[in-house]
Amino acid sequence: MDHENAFNNAIRRSGPRPGLWHRVRPITRAQVKQELADLVAVGYRPNSALYNTYPGDILDARERVAAKRAPEGHSELPAQQ
Numbered sequence: 575m576d577h578e579n580a581f582n583n584a585i586r587r588s589g590p591r592p593g594l595w596h597r598v599r600p601i602t603r604a605q606v607k608q609e610l611a612d613l614v615a616v617g618y619r620p621n622s623a624l625y626n627t628y629p630g631d632i633l634d635a636r637e638r639v640a641a642k643r644a645p646e647g648h649s650e651l652p653a654q655q
Contacts, residue, residue: 612639 610620618635 609639615639616642 613632613635614620616635616638618632
């Protein structure tokens with residue numbers, strides 16, 4: 575009986591609980607396409623991964639986009655996950 579209660583308690587505790595993933599809003603396809611367009615506009619080339627520059631190239635591009643948006647009053651890009 576004690577093992578059964580311990581098992582049931584473990585199952586209840588392992589279930590979904592509110593956390594960070596509950597607070598993050600889903601990203602739409604349009605938002606992803608816009609972010610890629612913004613990255614390309616500041617010089618990021620998706621095919622440059624062939625030259626072994628990933629992730630440095632996309633991180634640099636994200637910083638350039640954030641710097642470009644800052645004077646416009648936009649928030650920075652979301653943090654990488």
